Amino acid sequence: QQPVQSPQAVILREGEDAVINCSSSKALYSVHWYRQKHGEAPVFLMILLKGGEQKGHDKISASFNEKKQQSSLYLTASQLSYSGTYFCGTDSGGSNYKLTFGKGTLLTVNP
Amino acid sequence: NAGVMQNPRHLVRRRGQEARLRCSPMKGHSHVYWYRQLPEEGLKFMVYLQKENIIDESGMPKERFSAEFPKEGPSILRIQQVVRGDSAAYFCASSPPSLAGGNEQFFGPGTRLTVL
Numbered sequence A: 001q002q003p004v005q006s007p008q009a010v011i012l013r014e015g016e017d018a019v020i021n022c023s024s025s026k027a028l029y030s031v032h033w034y035r036q037k038h039g040e041a042p043v044f045l046m047i048l049l050k051g052g053e054q055k056g057h058d059k060i061s062a063s064f065n066e067k068k069q070q071s072s073l074y075l076t077a078s079q080l081s082y083s084g085t086y087f088c089g090t091d092s093g094g095s096n097y098k099l100t101f102g103k104g105t106l107l108t109v110n111p
Numbered sequence B: 001n002a003g004v005m006q007n008p009r010h011l012v013r014r015r016g017q018e019a020r021l022r023c024s025p026m027k028g029h030s031h032v033y034w035y036r037q038l039p040e041e042g043l044k045f046m047v048y049l050q051k052e053n054i055i056d057e058s059g060m061p062k063e064r065f066s067a068e069f070p071k072e073g074p075s076i077l078r079i080q081q082v083v084r085g086d087s088a089a090y091f092c093a094s095s096p097p098s099l100a101g102g103n104e105q106f107f108g109p110g111t112r113l114t115v116l
Helices: none
Strands: A004-006 A009-013 A018-023 A030-036 A043-049 A054-057 A060-065 A070-075 A084-091 A105-110 B005-007 B010-013 B019-024 B031-037 B043-050 B053-056 B065-068 B075-079 B088-095 B111-115
Touching: A004 A084, A009 A018, A018 A084, A018 A105, A030 A060, A030 A070, A043 A060, A070 A084, B005 B088, B010 B019, B019 B088, B019 B111, B031 B075, B043 B065, B043 B075, B075 B088
Parallel strands: A009 A105, B010 B111
Antiparallel strands: A004 A018, A018 A070, A030 A043, A030 A084, A054 A060, A060 A070, A084 A105, B005 B019, B019 B075, B031 B043, B031 B088, B043 B053, B065 B075, B088 B111
């Protein structure tokens, strides 16, 4: 079952914050976040594991609520380089490799 | 350390021809994954391979598609008798030997297949 991402698209001005949500109808073992720029490879951002943790680096962080079967990606003080499509990939089988990706959230950061 | 390499980057085939997509994983990575991405869609898992072994091919169409990862050389995704519906971007990812708790998958730049 494909996770549902929201919003589908968001437009920000440089310096503004954004939250991208990823919800699953299945129990999750892990959530993987990627950013993809048009025509390029998806770039790994972070993995969150079962256990309800929060991770972050620089101004991008994420949380994982195991009970609610959802994860949120937080982008603070956005930069132009943050523009792209953000995908969450979920592992609901405990395989550690078989990811089911959402349809993505298109983030546009304008000057 | 070079990243995941894929070639060709763009491939055009006529209906009924064969398409061969190649993927060289990052140095030190022994696990390869293939994903397909349709326009405006997320990546869809196709197959997971280790050297000389197909571990999970549950996402592969039952016919015309095959994958291998030989002892020497790149991983190959092969599509026989291509049809228009095969047009998509095919991404390869690799990861190091398994660690408990999930592996970061590093993606290549993809091969964009167009079937005329």
